[in-house]
Amino acid sequence: MEFKISKDLIQQLEQLIQNRDDRQLEVLLNDLHHADIAEILDELDFDEATYIFKVLDSEKTAEILLELEDDLRENILSRLSPKEIAEELDELETNDAADIIAELSKDRKVEVISELQDAEHAKDIVDLLRYKEDTAGGIMHKELVKVNENWNVLTCVKEMRVQAENISKVHSIYVVDDEDRLKGRLSLKDLLTTSTKTPISEVYIRKLNSVKVDTEDVEVARIMQKYDLEAIPVTDELGRLVGRITIDDILDVIKDEADKDYQLAAGITQDVEANDSILELTKARLPWLLIGMVIEIIASFVLKSNESAFQKYSTLIIFVPLLSATAGNIGVQASAIVVQGLANGTLKKFSRSYFSKEIAVAMISGTIISLLLLGYHSFMYQQYQVGLAISISIIVVILFAATLGTLVPLFLHKNKIDPAIATGPFVSTTNDVFGIILYFWIAQMILGF
Known part of the structure; x- marks a missing residue:
């Protein structure tokens, strides 16, 4: 049965801490899994969490240390002496110990390593620290x-x-x-x-x-x-x-990569978490918002240059939001499938057969949407030529969006740039501008304004 933290448990622990009842704390917590204890410590304040951490033996707390949220782990480590930290690391496998030491300041690293009891263990940890954290050397165990x-x-x-x-x-x-x-x-x-x-x-x-x-x-x-x-x-x-x-090391890599891709797809330019500072969150989100603003300003100029067309064919402006949303959705769908294929290895480079398949899907989808739109416009406004212009524009814009959504992530991947960028604001905002340009160009050709 999965462990659940209750309000009564937290209150009981707080009371035991207040009473300095170390023995009862050990009895209460020792049978729990280290991941569950870490979850409990995250619910307590720093002083209470540190107190419990020091009550339990290092064989237990070493594993707990790995499960803690970054800020809590950093705070607890700051309250431990180099010798106490070394005692924790002696209980861990080399890659886990190296990960924790990597979070310490340069001076503290030296002090902690000098306190490690097992010379061979210390040598292995130091060896791991020389590798980049996103490489095989950075995540491997020395124990084998x-x-x-x-x-x-x-x-x-x-x-x-x-x-x-x-x-x-x-x-x-x-x-x-x-x-x-x-x-x-x-x-x-x-x-x-x-x-x-x-x-x-x-x-x-x-x-x-x-x-x-x-x-x-x-x-x-x-x-x-x-x-x-x-x-x-x-x-x-x-x-x-x-x-x-x-x-288990690879599961962590997959999770981190998925989190990173999800944030890139949402237009977040660097790895952030909910408990990061307001400044860090703003710095991560603002760049794509500014880029999007510039692109949408360009789109507004396109709309302004076609004011005369709106006066003569008023329904053209009504369908601009629909066109932008549809193009954006098609583009994101196409790029998401490509990014997924690149990530799992089913798609390694440009494939003419896959590209043809994606264009066929876009053509079928565009044709169905355009026919429904033509019928709706004809029924509501009885402007058949305008409806035809809008319907043809939708097909062309959808084909353009599918092409962009398919080729951009492949281009980014070829140039060693994370293709997940293409599933976010980049494709959506680019489709907005070019979609509107294509929309009015086709409408102008058919309606002659």
């Missing part, structure tokens, strides 16, 4: 199980028992040579069903997916999704095994 290709099965089993003591989950057993270069992986089934004297070189699987330390995290996610992998090994420039990436 590896065996030498020259060993026999019995030696492998003995070594694996030692290595596995410090690993929470063993997804794969990797095989390396004397230079630590990745050679393949070992099947647990083969290990259990093979004679203990059999050399590993005779049974390990040589075909293996792997990534380099500088591979982008989104590319790692794509590879793991394509091949349905729970973990993938990471190698350095010389092909040496340096770490592994697990599915």
